[in-house]
Amino acid sequence: MEEELMNGWSKELEMELREVVEVAKTKDFEDYERLGNKVLKISKSLAILGPFLMGIATIVSVFVDKVGSWSWTYLVTLLAGSLAAVVNSVEHGGQVGMVFEMYRFCGGFLRLLEETVEVTLEEKDKEKRENGEVFENKVAMQLGRSGFQLRELASKSASYRREGIAMDEFASKLF
């Protein structure tokens, strides 16, 4: 009863939120970092490959001459030019840069969530905090879960840690 009076906050709720933040930090954030690095690598190599091929085509096209017996300049120009067009289409038509930026945004979003929870929990005076239930629901909805699912996630993560198994679920269900 007394716990209920403290602006909707209780020990369990604090533990639960800490647990969720821990999951978000170790699972989700790592995942975004891995994917982001991968996409960054792809984007970078495509960005270098495109102009490189185009440069080859430019230089060799100067030497294109009549097809005599077998002309390699002809082959190289056409191949390099077509390949450059393909690479360019993949990079900018597939919007690799946008995907990278999206991962960056999601990473930032998780970081913000983490900070919000931490700042709220650091406030010792429970009356000054945001109402506990409202806050729990807010965090839950930002992760694409209901309050109940959030609680489930927290208990699952806690029991997994006790038994020493790696967590297999992501905190966020949205992206």
Added chain:
Amino acid sequence: MPLLVPKRSTRNSFQETNGSTDTYPFEENVKPKTLYDESLRNLNTPNTTTKFLAILSDRVEMHHNVGEQRDNGNTLLLNSINMITLSAVTMSGLAATCPGSGAPLLALKLSSTLLFCAATGLLLVMNKIQPSQLAEEQRNATRLFKCLQTKMEVTVALGSPSEEDVNDVIEKVLALDRAYPLPLLGAMLEKFPEKFEPAVW
């Protein structure tokens, strides 16, 4: 379902929803409140409310426009570079197969080289600035500014904002500005950082 809606109509819907915020939704909510506060503690409050409302002005619209512009740039640049490359390839192919030597061979060769040069230059610029990434940045900025605007509206609707609220929002706007800069030259975010880092705002 909303993904299937054609582009044109989504743009319209943005305008519409934005139009609704542009019709000064706060004013009706604010007026009785400020009058009430004025009678309570005189002078100071309407001042902070005005200040508060003046902070964001039309940032949402601005970032949305810039994002659209960059998205457009991406499409146009991509199409023209591909067109240029393919015509250059065709030309050099023709040059190699054209009968006899002389004027047509030289003309085709020259123009294909020229087109290749132009395409290389454009491609270099495009790969350096990555328009699709820039567009996505601005989309995120639009979203966050809109979020901030809603928060401000709520604050105003619940009561007049204090001096602290004003400073808080100003700080948030500045942080967003730093995270999503508008100009391309100088302030642009590094498109190929050494390591993945989350956006911070």
